Amino acid sequence: MNSGSEPESVSLQFQIERLHARYAHALDADKLEDWPNFFTENGRYRIATAENEERGLPLPVLYCEGRAMMRDRVQSLRHANIYEPQRYRHIVSSVLTEKTSATEARSSANFLVIRIMQDGAAVTFASGRYQDRIDLKQMKYDERVVICDSRRFDTLLAIPL
Amino acid sequence: MNSGSEPESVSLQFQIERLHARYAHALDADKLEDWPNFFTENGRYRIATAENEERGLPLPVLYCEGRAMMRDRVQSLRHANIYEPQRYRHIVSSVLTEKTSATEARSSANFLVIRIMQDGAAVTFASGRYQDRIDLKQMKYDERVVICDSRRFDTLLAIPL
Amino acid sequence: MNSGSEPESVSLQFQIERLHARYAHALDADKLEDWPNFFTENGRYRIATAENEERGLPLPVLYCEGRAMMRDRVQSLRHANIYEPQRYRHIVSSVLTEKTSATEARSSANFLVIRIMQDGAAVTFASGRYQDRIDLKQMKYDERVVICDSRRFDTLLAIPL
Numbered sequence: 449m450n451s452g453s454e455p456e457s458v459s460l461q462f463q464i465e466r467l468h469a470r471y472a473h474a475l476d477a478d479k480l481e482d483w484p485n486f487f488t489e490n491g492r493y494r495i496a497t498a499e500n501e502e503r504g505l506p507l508p509v510l511y512c513e514g515r516a517m518m519r520d521r522v523q524s525l526r527h528a529n530i531y532e533p534q535r536y537r538h539i540v541s542s543v544l545t546e547k548t549s550a551t552e553a554r555s556s557a558n559f560l561v562i563r564i565m566q567d568g569a570a571v572t573f574a575s576g577r578y579q580d581r582i583d584l585k586q587m588k589y590d591e592r593v594v595i596c597d598s599r600r601f602d603t604l605l606a607i608p609l
Numbered sequence: 610m611n612s613g614s615e616p617e618s619v620s621l622q623f624q625i626e627r628l629h630a631r632y633a634h635a636l637d638a639d640k641l642e643d644w645p646n647f648f649t650e651n652g653r654y655r656i657a658t659a660e661n662e663e664r665g666l667p668l669p670v671l672y673c674e675g676r677a678m679m680r681d682r683v684q685s686l687r688h689a690n691i692y693e694p695q696r697y698r699h700i701v702s703s704v705l706t707e708k709t710s711a712t713e714a715r716s717s718a719n720f721l722v723i724r725i726m727q728d729g730a731a732v733t734f735a736s737g738r739y740q741d742r743i744d745l746k747q748m749k750y751d752e753r754v755v756i757c758d759s760r761r762f763d764t765l766l767a768i769p770l
Numbered sequence: 771m772n773s774g775s776e777p778e779s780v781s782l783q784f785q786i787e788r789l790h791a792r793y794a795h796a797l798d799a800d801k802l803e804d805w806p807n808f809f810t811e812n813g814r815y816r817i818a819t820a821e822n823e824e825r826g827l828p829l830p831v832l833y834c835e836g837r838a839m840m841r842d843r844v845q846s847l848r849h850a851n852i853y854e855p856q857r858y859r860h861i862v863s864s865v866l867t868e869k870t871s872a873t874e875a876r877s878s879a880n881f882l883v884i885r886i887m888q889d890g891a892a893v894t895f896a897s898g899r900y901q902d903r904i905d906l907k908q909m910k911y912d913e914r915v916v917i918c919d920s921r922r923f924d925t926l927l928a929i930p931l
Binding site: 458461542 | 780781784788790791792794795798857859860861862863882884886889890891892893894
Binding site: 619620623627629630631633634637696698699700701702721723725728729730731732733 | 776779780783820861863864865866878880882894896897898899919920921922
């Protein structure tokens with residue numbers, strides 16, 4: 449991965465890690481309304497399981513195409529009865545980046561999401577990898593695929609990862 | 610965040626991530642006596658809960674102002690009866706940095722601290738975020754606020770995070 | 771750590787974090803056959819416990835010297851009866867780098883490895899630190915020492931970390 453001159457690669461890495469970090473902090477601060485703004489107007493967001501990805505099964509756990517659909521999703525979440533208020537903490541590491549054209553880059557990264565329950569207990573909520581296509585002009589996700597290691601899902605997985 | 614030219618931002622990011630990494634390695638290697646040296650002479654260190662921070666309650670779990678107070682803290686810890694020797698492992702990610710003046714920067718980062726018990730079991734000890742003000746001349750923390758996701762604290766949380 | 775000019779340090783950091791990231795993604799994607807290629811021809815790989823390292827006991831949990839030995843190791847793993855298929859997810863953070871000569875660098879990093887069981891449960895499999903010597907011409911590990919925090923090991927720890 450990573451074509452181009454090295455200063456360019458270093459700069460690309462910096463910008464993409466920054467995008468991933470801002471995304472993580474927004475979700476962890478429960479700023480769900482900001483979430484669609486990390487995507488291009490027609491950007492796609494998909495949560496899948498590693499098992500289905502490997503088998504080539506097109507069965508996402510969650511799929512959103514375009515910011516409008518994402519905003520709807522957030523609204524539903526806000527109006528849903530969530531029985532237990534909770535916090536999330538994203539840990540993102542091992543970010544690989546590659547510029548694929550003058551206006552697009554790809555990125556892979558590992559993630560771990562911790563959920564903190566009402567009683568204070570912290571559990572591993574999800575782990576996996578992000579596979580992203582990034583619009584370099586807007587520095588937004590044109591596509592973010594969240595591939596979860598486990599196929600065991602909590603109904604609350606509806607919350608963006 | 611991040612004003613200024615991009616090479617400057619990349620350099621700032623590098624230096625601050627390096628500071629965070631050295632801090633984490635020092636604590637994980639049980640070099641508690643080095644801990645105050647990551648702060649400016651009058652630097653402040655505070656552990657708070659996300660719940661209290663959001664409510665604006667000024668009730669830190671732990672508060673130290675100045676290196677002298679931090680050194681006292683370390684001495685007490687060394688003389689306390691700790692029943693179970695243990696190890697910690699810090700995972701720090703999603704570091705955001707912003708230069709706020711010629712001599713100061715701010716940084717936010719996510720953390721996860723794993724505690725390894727005497728019998729070998731590893732548990733999530735704490736998760737949360739660091740909110741830092743950094744003195745760029747000394748490359749030390751002028752203020753480090755550790756905001757823990759959980760309000761459930763082990764008495765041993767007295768150990769710096 | 772980190773002598774030399776700052777642009778050089780930034781570039782070194784970028785390259786080494788990239789090496790660590792590629793290594794993590796290869797293992798997490800179960801590309802065990804690629805694993806020896808991250809090392810120089812005579813590169814060394816060692817898994818040790820923090821306890822033994824501190825006591826200076828030369829009792830590695832696993833030791834491989836040279837790519838040939840690593841390839842043998844991978845072959846054995848592939849032919850072993852693994853009762854429960856599983857996934858791993860590496861989280862690597864707090865990477866410190868230092869150029870030690872014209873052709874070599876050293877690096878320390880923290881890691882956390884999550885294991886995802888067949889039933890979907892995610893457990894902390896191992897935590898600890900990497901201590902590496904890196905050949906800068908080949909950008910491969912001349913030595914990778916994996917120091918695990920816990921001395922409690924699963925028999926499956928035979929899988930590279």
